[in-house]
Amino acid sequence: MYLITVLGNLLIILTISSDSHLHTPMYFFLSNLSFVDICFVSTTVPKMLVNIQTHSRDISYRRCLTQVYFFMILSGMDSFLLTVMAYDWFVAICHPLHYTVIMSPCLCVLLVLMSWFIMFWNTLLHILLMLQLTFSMGTEISLFFCDLSQVLKVAQSDTLINNIILYVMTAVLGVFPVTGILYSYSQIVSSLLRMSSTASKYKAFSTCGSHLCVVSLFYGTGLGVYLSSAVTHSSQRNSIASVMYTVVTPMLNPFIYTLRNKDVKGILRKLLNRVSSCL
Template sequence: MGPKVLLLYIPNFIYLFSKRCLCHVEPRNLTGVLHFLLLGFSGDPDLQPILFGLFLSMYLVTVLGNLLIILAVSSDSHLHTPMYFFLSLLSLADIGFSSSTIPKMLVNIQTHTKSISYAECLTQAYFLNTFAGMDNFLLAMMAYDRFVAICHPLNYTVIMNPLFCVLLVLLSWLLMFWVSLMDILLVKRLTFSTSAEIAHFFCGMAQLFQVATSGTLFTNIVLYVGTTVLGVFPMTGILFSYFQIVSSLLKMSSSVGKYKAFSTCGSHLCVVALFYGTGLGVYLSSAVTISSQRTMIASVMYTVVTPMLNPFIYSLRNKDMKGALGRLLSRAASGP
């Protein structure tokens, strides 16, 4: 339990440290721009209450659902295994992922403003990048956990020991912390016009590139190479793990054993398909269309809908998780 509690404080440390670094950097290479304009989905006043209610509801469901997953895993001794340890951290990353974008959008809708300061924009891009990278790494760790459990069951407890799991997560946090910070420092090389309008509902690396007026070539190459490596490496790990799992299952003679072994991967496969499917949708929509509205809708699926659905996927398809959530809610209903 000690390492799990320690890891819950890592995002807070990263947030405070990086916010201090980003907010104390003077935008010396800007041409008078101290803020950007997030154009959002629509400027129609009649649609603003609807958008506010919709995104507020999805955000509350995301936070509540993922918090329930974290509480269920931490409070139930039956779930103190590597698989659910990674799941609880995935829920934590999903909360951070959604919190990087939705609260600012809700504030802008409520205050009828589209402005976001330069420091806030960089901070938002930083955390969006960090939590997206952590989702990638945690999904890869969960795939590796299933690979060891199915292909090397006798050595599972030796390989997936608590220290190894903590080191995997800690290294991933530190890697994404420094990579995202370096990305932001590279973005600071860009220059912007005095009327920088971002045709989106959040600040991201791609959005900043689109409104930059100069200095984009070298920064573009470095950032896209880094993003490709950080995306391809976890995805390769997931594909390798499931290739080994399928190969191992084909060698089993019992169909019941095959089903039981592969059923433990069902929820993870659904989350992987949803995460990478929506991420690919964002990439393709931005590459093949010039419509900012279609790109934003695809981004909503990636940044809002996916973190919201993950708790439902794991709670509805997993008997152990359903049991833990039931016990947690029963204790909450019965009181102290």
């Protein structure tokens, strides 16, 4: 599953970068999402595979902090990129005549850089606060990777400030993307209902269908992880939910975008034929 995830997302990046027809805002954000998914799955799965091979579940304090750091940044980037992609669809469908002016290359790059900047400083704040905590030897967490909320639960010192900052920042950085996505799709649906042509409605809806599937998968599995850890103390259920969120979702993203996208499928087919002819 890890190899499929990495190869699938690498193939999307290679396909988009190899064809000038795909050098548009939509595919620019998609290539960034594929890059983030590769890094996201590489944050947790390799360590899990080592644990399975060596029959050891140990992780050092520094590696745990590092895993928390990158996991938070990359999961946040996934959320921000899905929000930006929803905005891109909103402009393309609701304001098609102004699309090239609004979604300029400078704005696209700025949106991605702002997302990285926000998540970098947000995560750095949590890590600096975590450095003030103390932990006992042999501390265990219920997930197969170091998640901030799980690590705070097993700290020996007071975590009131950490939890307050965690809940506030999660609320702010969680509500903003979800609100943006819901607003964008409400405007898209409103525009689709005003269209007189059934063919135009179907074409417009099919173009954002892949993104809607990925959004549902990402937020559905993410919500499942935190609900399962809050409602039940079963480590098996928590592990299943976390595997769905950290492994299955990044693996399915390339399939969702390629199977529902004629442009990507066509260029991908040409690319594979070119490679096979060279071999």
